[in-house]
Amino acid sequence: MKQIIAPSILSADFTNLEQDIKAAERGGADYFHIDVMDGHFVPNISYGPIMVKTMKKITDVPLDAHLMIENPDKYIPDFVKAGADLIIPHVEAPHDIYRSVQLINNLGVKAGIALNPGTPICCIEPLIEQIDAVLVMSVCPGFGGQSFQLESLRKVRKIRELLDDLKPSVHVAIDGGIKRQNVEEVQKAGANFFVMGSAVFGQEDIENTVRELKGVVENR
Numbered sequence: 001m002k003q004i005i006a007p008s009i010l011s012a013d014f015t016n017l018e019q020d021i022k023a024a025e026r027g028g029a030d031y032f033h034i035d036v037m038d039g040h041f042v043p044n045i046s047y048g049p050i051m052v053k054t055m056k057k058i059t060d061v062p063l064d065a066h067l068m069i070e071n072p073d074k075y076i077p078d079f080v081k082a083g084a085d086l087i088i089p090h091v092e093a094p095h096d097i098y099r100s101v102q103l104i105n106n107l108g109v110k111a112g113i114a115l116n117p118g119t120p121i122c123c124i125e126p127l128i129e130q131i132d133a134v135l136v137m138s139v140c141p142g143f144g145g146q147s148f149q150l151e152s153l154r155k156v157r158k159i160r161e162l163l164d165d166l167k168p169s170v171h172v173a174i175d176g177g178i179k180r181q182n183v184e185e186v187q188k189a190g191a192n193f194f195v196m197g198s199a200v201f202g203q204e205d206i207e208n209t210v211r212e213l214k215g216v217v218e219n220r
């Protein structure tokens, strides 16, 4: 399966956004991860479709929009219009996730679903046929720079098994506290799509950090 490094721009330096993105791009970033927070679903506010639109002007690397928002259906068309390539709403948001996934698919974009650490795996089963990625949160969503929760390894393993049974092409993405030191363990558990914020943009040499991470996950 393709191994994907997806730097999360939440930790980028916004006064130098273009430089940071270009450095990660040169290092071989496969996706850029856009964390969208509404201050309701999570206790933090970040940015919306305008960031996707801005990123599209900077890079041709695909963009995934992680929607940590209560009402994704209202904004999904705007994210599609802005240029998101993969849109990932949360299963816990107070809405019908099946409807959101259908909406994303009908608009011609790839759909993923995100699961908080406390959410059981069973809820993804009815959705597997319609999705391209499952995003496992390995921290409580809302902030960058938190510590990886070890319990998520078991969840990654189980989800990979379930997907191998039902639709092997679906990516298992992991988000929260992923670093050079734990990326191999998470990969071994079955993840192939690694979202990394502070481990990429917190570093002095962004380009070589991404290059090294890509080397690690591709050579295992």
Ligand code: DX5
Binding pocket: 008, 010, 011, 033, 035, 066, 139, 140, 141, 142, 143, 144, 145, 146, 175, 176, 177, 178, 195, 196, 197, 198, 199
């Ligand atoms: C957390 C976000 C993450 C965050 C990851 O709510 O979903 O994507 O940017 O940051 P790190 O890699 O620093 O934990």
Ligand code: ZN
Binding pocket: 008, 033, 034, 035, 066, 175, 195
């Ligand atoms: Zn995220």
